[in-house]
Amino acid sequence: xxxxxxxxxxxxxxxxxxxxxxxxxxxxxxxxxxxxxxxxxxxxxxxxxxxxxxxxxxxxxxxxxxxxxxxxxxxxxxxxxxxxxxxxxxxxxxxxxxxxxxxxxxxxxxxxxxxxxxxxxxxxxxxxxxxx
Numbered sequence: 001x002x003x004x005x006x007x008x009x010x011x012x013x014x015x016x017x018x019x020x021x022x023x024x025x026x027x028x029x030x031x032x033x034x035x036x037x038x039x040x041x042x043x044x045x046x047x048x049x050x051x052x053x054x055x056x057x058x059x060x061x062x063x064x065x066x067x068x069x070x071x072x073x074x075x076x077x078x079x080x081x082x083x084x085x086x087x088x089x090x091x092x093x094x095x096x097x098x099x100x101x102x103x104x105x106x107x108x109x110x111x112x113x114x115x116x117x118x119x120x121x122x123x124x125x126x127x128x129x130x131x132x
Contacts, residue, residue, distance in 0.1 A: 005026045
């Protein structure tokens with residue numbers, strides 16, 4: 001953690017004792033988090049692809065060509081307007097499929113194609129390659 005990426009527990013007394021956190025915008029907002037990682041030393045590359053790549057069977061080649069790995073970050077631009085809407089972690093990889101985990105809908109090892117096959121072909125995806 002640093003001054004741009006942090007979550008500090010703080011004690012707040014409102015009637016009873018409540019624990020809350022002081023968090024940075026990069027910790028709390030996905031767009032800020034994406035920018036933080038893209039411009040950090042943790043990022044070795046950013047790979048961009050879209051829902052059509054997933055449904056057309058191109059994902060295996062994208063995985064192979066870019067050496068996408070478990071632990072890399074996967075971001076969703078659900079409207080393909082250049083604004084990041086959701087952030088996840090790649091939790092498993094097969095030769096032609098990315099699986100991700102996220103907390104907003106309690107997803108664990110969700111196939112990337114599941115959401116795309118539900119009619120979300122216009123999604124744009126960004127993988128932030130984390131340096132080894």
